[in-house]
Amino acid sequence: MSSALPPVVCMVGRSGSGKTTVLEGLVRIFRGWGLRVGTIKHDPHGEMQWDQPGKDTWRHREAGAELVLGITPHWLWLSRRLDRPLTLPELLRECEGLDLVLAEGFKTAAAPKVEVIRQETGLNPLEGLEERWAVVSDFPIDLGVPCFRFEELEALAAFLAQRLRLPRVR
Numbered sequence: 001m002s003s004a005l006p007p008v009v010c011m012v013g014r015s016g017s018g019k020t021t022v023l024e025g026l027v028r029i030f031r032g033w034g035l036r037v038g039t040i041k042h043d044p045h046g047e048m049q050w051d052q053p054g055k056d057t058w059r060h061r062e063a064g065a066e067l068v069l070g071i072t073p074h075w076l077w078l079s080r081r082l083d084r085p086l087t088l089p090e091l092l093r094e095c096e097g098l099d100l101v102l103a104e105g106f107k108t109a110a111a112p113k114v115e116v117i118r119q120e121t122g123l124n125p126l127e128g129l130e131e132r133w134a135v136v137s138d139f140p141i142d143l144g145v146p147c148f149r150f151e152e153l154e155a156l157a158a159f160l161a162q163r164l165r166l167p168r169v170r
Helices: 019-032 056-063 088-095 150-164
Strands: 008-013 037-042 067-071 075-077 100-104 113-117 132-137
Touching: 008 019, 008 088, 019 037, 019 056, 019 100, 019 113, 019 150, 037 056, 037 088, 056 067, 067 088, 088 100, 132 150
Parallel strands: 008 100, 008 113, 037 067, 037 100, 113 132
Antiparallel strands: 067 075
């Protein structure tokens, strides 16, 4: 097992935009390539329902993530009480040995991001978003980065793999 921290890509966007759907699709694709993938769900409001059928962390696991972490201001799911929220780099230490971590949330973290935008949740992109590498949207939008449709997750995975220099094991 490698001691290097895996690369991370954050799925960000408004509530209901499809972040979990995109993350779930990417986990399946990368797992199909033979990569070991972990996920982190960020809930800054502390309302997460951990590992409930149909909910985000359950969907991450069902998609094939080898490790699923959930984080709120006061809890890290793998159930450990926290005195403060952990940062993304601190959480990545829990993921040593994985090839890739896909995070849901962390829009202010210093990490690459894929913004998910859906017409019904608002046409405006997130303001002040740094390190936006790509967009997934159900309508054409030019933010100066590649834009993928929801049915183009294979192409998004290939784009991310190239940017991150990920191997295709199988």
